[in-house]
Amino acid sequence: MLPTFLTLILLALQPVCLLYTRAVMESAAAETARLMTTTTAEDDDLKEFTRRRLAAVPNVSIFHAGGPLPWDIEFGRAGAGGVSAVSVSGEVKPLPVIGAFAQAMGGTAEGGYVELKVDVSYQSRPEWLEGDYDSWIAAWD
Numbered sequence: 001m002l003p004t005f006l007t008l009i010l011l012a013l014q015p016v017c018l019l020y021t022r023a024v025m026e027s028a029a030a031e032t033a034r035l036m037t038t039t040t041a042e043d044d045d046l047k048e049f050t051r052r053r054l055a056a057v058p059n060v061s062i063f064h065a066g067g068p069l070p071w072d073i074e075f076g077r078a079g080a081g082g083v084s085a086v087s088v089s090g091e092v093k094p095l096p097v098i099g100a101f102a103q104a105m106g107g108t109a110e111g112g113y114v115e116l117k118v119d120v121s122y123q124s125r126p127e128w129l130e131g132d133y134d135s136w137i138a139a140w141d
Contacts (some may be wrong), residue, residue, distance in 0.1 A: 017062045020118055021092065028053035029086040029120035030074045036075065036084035037124030045074050050088065053099055063092035082125040089117035 032050045035041070041049075050073050058063045064071075076085030091113040
């Protein structure tokens with residue numbers, strides 16, 4: 001009875017860790033995308049901003065493998081449409097029971113790691129908003 005109970009707890013533990021990591025990744029990417037629309041900061045500064053938020057993920061391989069630097073962070077600057085995009089990806093080492101299933105399904109990379117990836121885009125100027133800054137100021141003259 002005890003081995004069955006421990007196996008069930010082990011099976012429930014990994015999804016909770018993955019969901020937590022993914023939630024922190026999505027939050028960090030969303031905050032960075034919003035920041036990109038309001039600042040002219042360099043990409044290195046934005047990556048540090050994102051890594052600071054990703055520090056909430058424990059440095060344990062079932063949450064994220066490799067520490068704070070192996071996060072892959074990519075940016076898409078706001079163009080004419082005003083859409084900023086941030087992509088954050090990292091690797092997780094699955095627990096042995098789940099790792100066996102992941103390898104059987106072909107969902108693992110080199111070394112048995114599973115990649116987690118989050119893409120967030122943020123539109124700084126809604127489609128319904130008309131005019132530009134000069135026309136807004138002219139309304140108050």
